[in-house]
Amino acid sequence: MLRILPLFVLLFLLSFCSMKKQSAEAVSSADVPADYTKYCASCHGASAEVFVKRDWKYGTSRLDFIRGIKEGYPLAGMQGYAGLLSDEQILDLAKYLVTTRERLRNQQAVVEDPKPQTFVSEGVTYRLDTVARDLESPWGMAFLPDGDLIFTEKAGTIWRQKPDGTRSQVTGAPAVMSQGQGGLLDVELHPKFAENKLIYFTYSKPQPGGDSKMSATTVMRARLEGNQLTDIRDIFTALPFVATQYHFGSRMEFGRDGYLYVTVGERGKQDEFPQVLDKAHGKVHRITDNGDIPSDNPFFNQPGAVQSIWSYGHRNPQGLAFSPATGDLWEHEHGPRGGDELNVVQPGKNYGWPVVSYGTHYDGRSFTDKTAVEGIESPVTYWVPSIAPCGMAFVTGDRYPAWKGNLLVGSLSFRFVNRCVLDGRKVVKQENLFNDVGRVRAIAMGSDGYIYFSVENPGYIFRVVPVK
Ligand code: HEC
Structure with a gap:
């Protein structure tokens, strides 16, 4: 029993660390919608769902998004965010766009005409x-x-x-x-x-x-x-x-x-x-x-x-x-x-x-x-x-x-x-x-x-x- 105790302690510590890591990630991704609202919504629409319903021009992979957000599309009217947002923020935004797009694509089959309002x-x-x-x-x-x-x-x-x-x-x-x-x-x-x-x-x-x-x-x-x-x-x-x-x-x-x-x-x-x-x-x-x-x-x-x-x-x-x-x-x-x-x-x-x-x-x-x-x-x-x-x-x-x-x-x-x-x-x-x-x-x-x-x-x- 005494011999396996340190193993328990080690396991406990390990799981604690990974919990910490997870929660740290959770905190930063919880800020992503806020970053989106602050930096992107004025052009792309109040909710990322709206932004995502588009004919994509520059690719839809995480890498495409990272590059796009970093460098922008200056001729089209979007500046790059490399100097302003950290690499982590940009990565989080890119992930956010990828997941929102996936979610929406799965729903799209059932989207119909806007209801008569x-x-x-x-x-x-x-x-x-x-x-x-x-x-x-x-x-x-x-x-x-x-x-x-x-x-x-x-x-x-x-x-x-x-x-x-x-x-x-x-x-x-x-x-x-x-x-x-x-x-x-x-x-x-x-x-x-x-x-x-x-x-x-x-x-x-x-x-x-x-x-x-x-x-x-x-x-x-x-x-x-x-x-x-x-x-x-x-x-x-x-x-x-x-x-x-x-x-x-x-x-x-x-x-x-x-x-x-x-x-x-x-x-x-x-x-x-x-x-x-x-x-x-x-x-x-x-x-x-x-x-x-x-x-x-x-x-x-x-x-x-x-x-x-x-x-x-x-x-x-x-x-x-x-x-x-x-x-x-x-x-x-x-x-x-x-x-x-x-x-x-x-x-x-x-x-x-x-x-x-x-x-x-x-x-x-x-x-x-x-x-x-x-x-x-x-x-x-x-x-x-x-x-x-x-x-x-x-x-x-x-x-x-x-x-x-x-x-x-x-x-x-x-x-x-x-x-x-x-x-x-x-x-x-x-x-x-x-x-x-x-x-x-x-x-x-x-x-x-x-x-x-x-x-x-x-x-x-x-x-x-x-x-x-
Ligand atoms: C000043 C307005 C403006 C802001 C603010 C803005 N964008 Fe853009 N964005 C554009 C324009 C304009 C385009 C290019 C559209 C085109 O060429 O048809 C674009 C294109 C994109 C594309 C490529 C879309 C495609 O069709 O492939 C991505 C991804 C993107 N923006 C993400 C973001 C994110 C994330 C933010 C916030 C960090 C942001 N944008 C902020 C105006 C803006």
Whole structure:
């Protein structure tokens, strides 16, 4: 007995050590979801499950993930985390992605269409009808006077869908640089479309004859005859061409003045573009319906300035809408981590990026502690954490009396439609509608008076119907 006692002690000690080791591992992996939330969620979505449902481009092994997290994908818009996270944190994140992906893949067989959702707001019940499914990323929508819906898919396709749901492809789409956030983006009708059939598209145009990686946010104008685009012409290109594949901005709206307003993101060149007037990036532009420049633009007479600039200091504006009540131009833009902004855009004004922001770098470092500076416009409101806003529309018409005049803002990362109740230029109340419906890309009022919005990956278009 005495002789085997030391063996027991040894075994006991050994098992104790291995327990310690296990619990140490357990502690560090318990931090992984927190690391994910802190460093990754702002771009990839609030839960790792969302991130994992994607068409993988760079491989799905643990090694692929480790390399990706360390080095990032700078052209696509993800920086590397090598300096910021320890090797152990990176390994844990990679393992976390591998296991989450495995788990989800096993479930995927039973994942079906999103359930028809209902939502009660201001005492009214709303239902979502599915208008289109099996899409990739439906980026822009416009309703023709006859009720047909024109929508773009980011990879480069234009569709015309009738109210009965039948859909045909529109020919004449531009060749796009379809990488990262680039592709075929917004669509807008001329205010006199019924007479002149003019339609406008924004897209990331590859540099002609140049390096295929270089691209620029561009507005193409055409005539829509049935399912055909004719008379095709690019009327605006945000120069210079740039190699990064993100922050194209790219929303368009016609104003009451008959001019076309176009947003352009800063293409990830925050220190070079948004604060200077001789580059077109990080700006809202104002042009005529054929691409000329109105002579009352704020920098029209300033030597060296890009004459189409209407406002500057923007980051990545993907929401634009004129208030039907006041005529104000509302714009929203993605902030860095936190600090997404809702602005009322005025001519010649500076909206501050990157001098002023409520957000931080994606890695958590702050790049400015300034939130207000003389000569820089403050946002109407801002979102921390980021909702990743995309798409925006005012609720008009008579179908939604409880929401009339409200501003609807899509959220990519939180997967809802945000409803802002406005009083003049103030947001007095916010509500999140249709939680977890998908990454919301575009919102538009239909010619039938219903609200439509699209979500991506997987892509759907929904109609919001009030039910008695
Ligand atoms: C600033 C936004 C941003 C942040 C923050 C971010 N990523 Fe990314 N990530 C991207 C972009 C953009 C891509 C490239 C997508 C593409 O090329 O289609 C990407 C790609 C990836 C890929 C490769 C996906 C594929 O398709 O193969 C992995 C893995 C990944 N990220 C993991 C992470 C992890 C883990 C974190 C947190 C440590 C993180 N990312 C933080 C923007 C971000």
